[in-house]
Amino acid sequence: MANPPKYFIVEANALPEIFRKVAEAKRLLETGEAETVHQATGMTGISRSAFYKYKDAVRPFNDMLHGRIVTFQTRLRDEPGVLSSVLNSFAVSGANILTINQGIPVSGCALVTIGAETSGLHIPVEELLSRTTALRGVLKCEILAG
Structure with missing residues (x-):
């Protein structure tokens, strides 16, 4: 049986820059500021391969005090x-x-x-x-x- 994934809550500044940029590219796509992955990755300065590599592993954490x-x-x-x-x-x-x-x-x-x-x-x-x-x-x- 495969090990279940482990999750950590980490301050954004402690993350490698690529993770922050992937999160930003996802936000651009979700808000419609970018219409395609190509456009979102271009706006954030990352490659499409890096985006696809990390897109499912990077999610912003919504502070429970600000939204629930x-x-x-x-x-x-x-x-x-x-x-x-x-x-x-x-x-x-x-x-x-x-x-x-x-x-x-x-x-x-x-x-x-x-x-x-x-x-x-x-x-x-x-x-x-x-x-x-x-x-x-x-x-x-x-x-x-x-």
């Missing part, structure tokens, strides 16, 4: 306006909703998974859970991952 993605799972009554009130609760609290996945209602209830970036919350996540759970038609609200 949390997955919430809710069980809602299949009634008009319930999901809307949940989404409004998130918005008013300062959460930035990234994804919504709703299953087909069964027995009058629907399972809804919401991925949200919570760095802009004006209240603790636990308070958001309490407020959301207290809404009409919400049967359950919990954190699935985060």
